[in-house]
Amino acid sequence: MTKRKAGVARRVLAAAALLGATALGSAATIGQAAAQEGIYVPLFTYRTGPFAGSGIPIADGMRDYLTMLNERDGGIGGVKIVLDECETGYDTKKGLECYDAVKGKKPVVVNPWSTGITLPLIPKASVDKIPILSMAYGLSASARGDIFPWVFNPPDTYWDGLGIILRYIGQQEGGLEKLKGKKIGYIYFDGGFGKEPIPLFEQLAKDFGFDLKLYPVAPGDMQNQSSQWLSVRRDRPDFMVMYGWGAMNPTAIKEAAKINYPMEKFVSIWWPGEDDIRGTDGAKGFKMINWHGIGTDYPALKDIQKFVVDKGLSKANKDKVGELLYNRGVYNSLLIAEGIAQAQKITGKKAVDGADVRRGLENLNLDEARLKELGLAGFTGTLKLTCDNHNGHRPAFIQQWDGAKWVKITDPIEPMPDKVKPLLDAAAQDYAEKNPGWPKRSEPCDKAS
């Protein structure tokens, strides 16, 4: 082999290395785009790594809704939104690096998109004056606005999600009291997110007299779940509940089908998407919670297609726009945009900061009229946050996979506030006590909230 050929080969691999490094470092490069003008909204996303299957559609939905507001309306209240994606890979360490990278640019809100990243950011929020929006994830107890004034987790906590699932299971059995003596299995991601509802689950098992079986799935074994499902086959739970993420969801659905577990008795929290289930033999009948619409049959979604997708400004494939997790991202950005709009309304300022948006989120009021005005009538239920209630604890419905698409099969089901609230209050108090120097709320409440 000649030296020249060897040199060429070396250059080819060097170029490949450069491309690879570019891919890995793309987030950092994007992150250089500091907020010079406008309202700076960093988006913590994960388009790479083991959880990219869930992360990509959410990132696309978040980005496209805010881009649509920029393109259609010139931003919010006439001020452009400066978007800045930071790649976390669903890795807590990288998430914290993202936070450190963006906090100097005065973000008006941070969306960690990981319970693991949210938890260490909670103590920082009040110090840095940057509100955290952990939409339907994160620390359930942070719904208490009087103790966590800088954290928002609407429209439901993981505990609410569990309450809704159990109510639904109760409906199937003819009442919650009929759960006595039943066996309910819980297969979960063995990390912060999956462990979050276990204290409530154990309490509810005592209260309603059912037997709770736990099936943890280690992050490294997301695609290797045959042991857990063999245990399910042995234990024969009457119902299975799942809190999964990333590659865990499609694998669990496949394994459940493999052991012929009745899919109509398998109910998930709100995270599986179409790609997790499409094409899986035996998956028909699988159920999950949801609180928003699927598809593009809403004026705001049509505007996303018109102003973003058709103009080539979206990173999403056209056929993915309107899918479940894409619309989840849209919902997340709806909350961001409304928080900013409310902040502008309350303060009279155009260029709002984090402290203003915290107030905006606390006064968020998505009623029917407002949803219609935003082009999202019928997309989701109403949501009103207050000074004390940073979550809403809203009802959600159950949808079922019919083999090709999700079909809504129930009306919205209320969570279990009577069961959840005492535990949530205790957990919030416990958090404050276990963190010495946890500040008492000093932020005044606005009249409206």
Place this chain on the structure above:
Amino acid sequence: MNILYALFVDPWVQMGQAPDLLVQTLWEGLVSGVLYALIALGFVLIFKASGVFNFAQGIMVVFSALTLVGLHEMGVPAFLALGLAVAVMFVLAVAVERVVLRPLVNQPDIILFMATFGITYVLIGLGELIFGGNPKRMIADELYLPKGAIDLKILGGFVSLQKIDIAAAVIAAVMIAALAFFFQKTRIGRALRAVADSHKAALSVGISLNQIWAIVWFTAGIVALVTGIMWGARSEVSFSLQVIALKALPVLILGGFTSVPGAIVGGLIIGIGEKLGEFYWGPLVGGGIESWLAYGIALAFLLFRPQGLFGEKIIERI
């Protein structure tokens, strides 16, 4: 007393009471073990030939499978995509030999080991750049891989054998047999064994180290592709598959880094051991022991055979 019963008596009672579940657990362990063995085989091949612990073997599994399904998504027919994926693994092997191994020859092993970290991150970046980070469905139907299950009504219950798992076991067995033949009976195979014994001695009889390294990396690439197809068909092709490759580490500890039979037997012991452990003893501690049990099994073996089951006992006189 209850704990002792739960530890030492109850699992055996359960095995006796539900023998169909025991057989099912053994089958699941066997299939996992075969796939672990395949991954471990990739490590062993490269370690034998170059003394390098190839950290990139896991991402090679992902990258090769991603190339296959990614090309198919771009409109390339399935079997042509398979051929092209093989070609890509060949190009990768040559590139690694030229750009990484050759310039680093005679460097300490740790340098070569660190270089494989570099290869890992390059392949992650390239894979995401070309094919995107989203998980993809393995084109099992297009490759005529079987689907569905054979349900055997035996032992008072049933044992379900997924056809894809049977195919995985058969393909892995054929592949291992082919590799054994290749290494034992062909000129290149004998040359590779010579390189494994001594680089200097091999060089002195005219064996080209560079050629052998490229062949070995290519072979490891083929093993990675087969592993990726099989794991991908059981779940999906995503970057989380590279984490599963770490399951090969206890297999290597157990089987020895230089033994092909060790990789196979080690894979089976780890696969079956972790499934039995998780299923019968896992509930005692709330489950989820599978992720570390494999290491426990490997370390327990090491107490008695520090060189691994089939590793060579090295005695150096000083």
